[in-house]
Amino acid sequence: MKSLGTILLAEDDRSVLQAIGDALEDSGYHVLRAGNGAQALLKLSADVDVLITDLWMPNMDGLALLEQVKAQEPLVEIIMITGNATVASAVAAMKAGAFDYLTKPFTPPELLEVVARALEHHRMRVDMTQWREQNKTESQIANLIGTSESMLHIYDTIRRVAGFKSTVLVSGESGTGKEMVVRAIHELSPRKAGPFIPINCAAVPASLMESELFGHERGAFTGAASKTVGYFEAAHGGTLFIDEVGELELGLQAKLLRVLETGKITPVGSTQEKSVDVRVLAATNADLQQCVDAKRFRPDLYYRLNVVRIDIPPLRERTSDIPMLAQSLLQKLCLEHGLDLPVIEEITMQRLQTYGWPGNVRELRNVLESVLILNSGNTITETMLPEHVRRAQVDDAMLPELDVAEREAIDKAIKQASGDRTRAAVLLGVSVRTLYRKMARYGLH
Numbered sequence: 001m002k003s004l005g006t007i008l009l010a011e012d013d014r015s016v017l018q019a020i021g022d023a024l025e026d027s028g029y030h031v032l033r034a035g036n037g038a039q040a041l042l043k044l045s046a047d048v049d050v051l052i053t054d055l056w057m058p059n060m061d062g063l064a065l066l067e068q069v070k071a072q073e074p075l076v077e078i079i080m081i082t083g084n085a086t087v088a089s090a091v092a093a094m095k096a097g098a099f100d101y102l103t104k105p106f107t108p109p110e111l112l113e114v115v116a117r118a119l120e121h122h123r124m125r126v127d128m129t130q131w132r133e134q135n136k137t138e139s140q141i142a143n144l145i146g147t148s149e150s151m152l153h154i155y156d157t158i159r160r161v162a163g164f165k166s167t168v169l170v171s172g173e174s175g176t177g178k179e180m181v182v183r184a185i186h187e188l189s190p191r192k193a194g195p196f197i198p199i200n201c202a203a204v205p206a207s208l209m210e211s212e213l214f215g216h217e218r219g220a221f222t223g224a225a226s227k228t229v230g231y232f233e234a235a236h237g238g239t240l241f242i243d244e245v246g247e248l249e250l251g252l253q254a255k256l257l258r259v260l261e262t263g264k265i266t267p268v269g270s271t272q273e274k275s276v277d278v279r280v281l282a283a284t285n286a287d288l289q290q291c292v293d294a295k296r297f298r299p300d301l302y303y304r305l306n307v308v309r310i311d312i313p314p315l316r317e318r319t320s321d322i323p324m325l326a327q328s329l330l331q332k333l334c335l336e337h338g339l340d341l342p343v344i345e346e347i348t349m350q351r352l353q354t355y356g357w358p359g360n361v362r363e364l365r366n367v368l369e370s371v372l373i374l375n376s377g378n379t380i381t382e383t384m385l386p387e388h389v390r391r392a393q394v395d396d397a398m399l400p401e402l403d404v405a406e407r408e409a410i411d412k413a414i415k416q417a418s419g420d421r422t423r424a425a426v427l428l429g430v431s432v433r434t435l436y437r438k439m440a441r442y443g444l445h
Helices: 014-026 037-043 062-072 084-095 108-135 149-162 178-187 206-214 250-262 288-293 299-305 319-337 346-354 360-374 401-416 421-428 432-441
Strands: 006-010 030-034 050-054 077-082 100-103 168-171 196-200 239-243 279-284 308-311
Touching: 006 014, 006 037, 014 030, 014 108, 030 037, 037 050, 037 062, 050 062, 050 108, 062 077, 062 084, 077 084, 077 108, 100 108, 149 178, 149 308, 168 178, 178 196, 178 239, 178 279, 206 250, 250 299, 288 299, 319 346, 319 360, 401 421, 401 432, 421 432
Parallel strands: 006 030, 006 050, 050 077, 077 100, 168 279, 168 308, 196 239, 239 279
Antiparallel strands: none
């Protein structure tokens, strides 16, 4: 039978060494026994998962052994054994890198509980190390597009959180790409080979949501003709994406919180709990803190979901990403419709950057698709854009302070030149082409 893990045990008291070693072996662990620190170092290898060592041993004490082990095998977790009078020393050992400590006398259940936690932590660190090694050259995040400072921060956060099981709350206006961020986290995680199961809380009737999430037994309610697996069980070993989580009713929020805390579900109509290994990622376009204040959302569930927060800015706050986004969307649309890829005129691109995009990336895609379908040719001109996009004026509140000053300077120069663009460009010390580009950006007609 395969062992649960390899434990290296260092203890100079033979009776204690035998008692602890026997208890670990009886529980299914492979145990390497050493009577002192020097012997422990001789038996140390990459196969060792956890080291259990007495704090006080002759020649080499537990602290010295800890230092040597961390230098040679940094992923090995270390548990210190100490007497009642040396708890302070054990705490010092933990600061030096020990996972935990046991104070004598301790019972076998106490020992096995600490060892199990140490082993789980060790395996998580090993998985993270392997994942980082595999993804250290990763330069792009799924289908997310943009090089603005806000997007670069989001890419970095995705890479940081992907390897953990922690819940992540993604917030942003409708159409900003919340599901794409969630999918990127899943695809970069150790769970990428497992299922990715999305559920939109706003699209499921409240009366059916519990059954959808947790499943139900046959006859659990009217119409339940057969046993059904819920989304949590379907996502076992992978990721469950709960979209528009703010739409959940308060009663179901309590049940969701319990699943997140225990890792167990109870199907509707059943009294038997089932364990599920699922990472939950959630998204919302509502301000959940306001929902908490209004008592429409449980604060404990909010805090449980909001372990890591990713806020996606609206498109109007990252207009520098629009050219890259537009080109990428056009390529995909042309492939879908079998069309040749057109060129977007510079003035047209400026119009796209001027418009506020209340529907965000989704609206940009729809506008480009409409332009492709309703027009022909190899160039997208300004006149092809919908009138509400063409005529959009820039709100000063959307512009940085320097941009507001630039817009005012251009407006002033045009008035001084009585509307003559060439003369206005001379007054500003820029080319006519640059002036037109700036005018388009700021919605000056």
